[in-house]
Amino acid sequence: MKKQTIHIGIIIISMCLLSSILSGCTVQYDDDNKTPKEIPLETKAEQMVENLTKENYSSVYENFNDEMKAAFPIKDIQTTWDSLIKSYGTFEEIVKTRKTEEQGYQIIYVTCSFTTLGKLDLRFVFDNESKVAGFQFVQTQSDDKYTSPDYVNTSTFKEENVTIGNSPWQLSATLSVPMGIGPFPAVVLVHGSGPNDRDETIGPNKPFKDLAQGLASQGYAVLRYDKRTMVYPNECATLLNFTPQDEVITDALAAITYLQNNTQVDHDSIFLIGHSLGAMMAPEIINQTTALKGAILMAAPARSFEDLYLAQYTYLAQLDGTIDENEQEQLDMVAAFVERIKTLNMSTDEYIFNTPYSYWLYLSTYNPIDVAKNITIPLFILQGKRDYQVTYEDDFIIWLSTFGNTTTMILKTYDTLNHLFISGTGTPTNTEYLIPGNVDEQVINDMVSWMNSIL
Numbered sequence: 341m342k343k344q345t346i347h348i349g350i351i352i353i354s355m356c357l358l359s360s361i362l363s364g365c366t367v368q369y370d371d372d373n374k375t376p377k378e379i380p381l382e383t384k385a386e387q388m389v390e391n392l393t394k395e396n397y398s399s400v401y402e403n404f405n406d407e408m409k410a411a412f413p414i415k416d417i418q419t420t421w422d423s424l425i426k427s428y429g430t431f432e433e434i435v436k437t438r439k440t441e442e443q444g445y446q447i448i449y450v451t452c453s454f455t456t457l458g459k460l461d462l463r464f465v466f467d468n469e470s471k472v473a474g475f476q477f478v479q480t481q482s483d484d485k486y487t488s489p490d491y492v493n494t495s496t497f498k499e500e501n502v503t504i505g506n507s508p509w510q511l512s513a514t515l516s517v518p519m520g521i522g523p524f525p526a527v528v529l530v531h532g533s534g535p536n537d538r539d540e541t542i543g544p545n546k547p548f549k550d551l552a553q554g555l556a557s558q559g560y561a562v563l564r565y566d567k568r569t570m571v572y573p574n575e576c577a578t579l580l581n582f583t584p585q586d587e588v589i590t591d592a593l594a595a596i597t598y599l600q601n602n603t604q605v606d607h608d609s610i611f612l613i614g615h616s617l618g619a620m621m622a623p624e625i626i627n628q629t630t631a632l633k634g635a636i637l638m639a640a641p642a643r644s645f646e647d648l649y650l651a652q653y654t655y656l657a658q659l660d661g662t663i664d665e666n667e668q669e670q671l672d673m674v675a676a677f678v679e680r681i682k683t684l685n686m687s688t689d690e691y692i693f694n695t696p697y698s699y700w701l702y703l704s705t706y707n708p709i710d711v712a713k714n715i716t717i718p719l720f721i722l723q724g725k726r727d728y729q730v731t732y733e734d735d736f737i738i739w740l741s742t743f744g745n746t747t748t749m750i751l752k753t754y755d756t757l758n759h760l761f762i763s764g765t766g767t768p769t770n771t772e773y774l775i776p777g778n779v780d781e782q783v784i785n786d787m788v789s790w791m792n793s794i795l
Contacts, residue, residue: 407578408473527555
C-alpha cells in the first residue's frame, strides 16, 4: 500500500492557523526595459512556488505584507517547506492554477504534484497591494462534482442567503426552511477545524449541505454559515490572543441568536449539531447560551487536541506497516512539539504548529467531558467506527464510559462510516475524502428521530 502520510499543516483536524504564510515575486518590464508592468497574480503565485523549490526563502520573505513579515520569519518559511517535502515527497511540477475572490481578497490556488502523495493545492491570499496576506496547504479539489443524496427532496424546502454576526465578523450563511406554515424547529451547524465553508466542503463532498437539506426535507429549518477563518484568514492570523472562542464559539452563538430572532423558527426548539472541533466545543457553546433544546455531537473528541494531532500523524505514517527515516524524523519533531504544548513550554508570542500560545493555553484548561458533566439539556453522541481522526477506541469509549446511555445522553455508533459520516470500506485514509459520497441516510433519520423525541 502506498503511504498516505500528510503534512502536519493539512491534517483535516488541523486548526485555522495550522498553515504558514509563504510568498515570492519577481518584477517584469515592458519592452523598453524601464517601465514595470503588473504581473498577473497567477504568475506571481507560480513564481512563489518556484522560489520555494529553489530554497530562495529570503526572496519569498521580501514579498510578505507587513503583518506577515512580523508573524513569520525566514526560518519558519524554510521549516514549513522542509516539512512538506518530507511528507509529500519531491516537488514534480505545477499542474494547474485557478483564481477566485473571497471577501475582497484575490485567492490563487496552485495545484502541485509531489512524488509520494500526489497533488496538493497551495492557496495564496493577496491583499489589495498584491502582497501575500496568507498561505495554506489545502487538499486539491477533486474533478468529481457534488451529487445531492436521494434523501433530499428539494420541493419540500426553500433556501435563503442570510448574514449572521456583527461587524467586523459578519458571515454569509444559508438558511434552509421547510415549505408550509411555521414556525419550525431549527438547527445550527458548527464546523470542524480548518477554514471551512458553510457546506464543510472537502473534495467533492459537502457533509453540511447533506445535513442541512436532509433535515430540511424532514421539517427542520437549518442554518449553516461560512467559517470566520475562511472569510477573514488574514485578520484571524494576526488577531492577538486568538482562541477557540474566536474561531468557533462566538460565531456559533451569533448563529443561535439569528435563529432566535427569525419568525420562521420555533424559538423553544433550537438544536445545535457540532462536528469534530465543533463537537468538542459544543459543551462550552451550550454553557454560554440558554437557547438550546438539545445538541448532537458528531465525532466528538475526548482527548486533548495535541494528542489527536500526534495520533493522526502517526496513523497515516504507518499505514503500510513501516515508518521510514524521514517519517520518523517528522514524528519525533511532532512529538517534541506536543510535549512543549502539554507543558506550555513556549513564549507568549510563539507559534507551535503555527498556532499561537493563546490557543494552546485555552485548550490546556478545557476538557469537553468535564464541561458536559454539568450540562442539563439532552445530548446525542454519534461516532463512525471507520473514523481514524476521532476514534471509537480512544474518544467515543471515553464518552461512553463516563456517561453511558442515559435519559439525557444517548450514544450511537455506525460500523461503516468515516469522519465525514460517509460510508466506506477497507482501511480508512485521508484520500477517501476525495471520493464522492454523502452523509449516510441513517444518520439523518436518527437525528430527526432523536430531536422529535424531545420536542
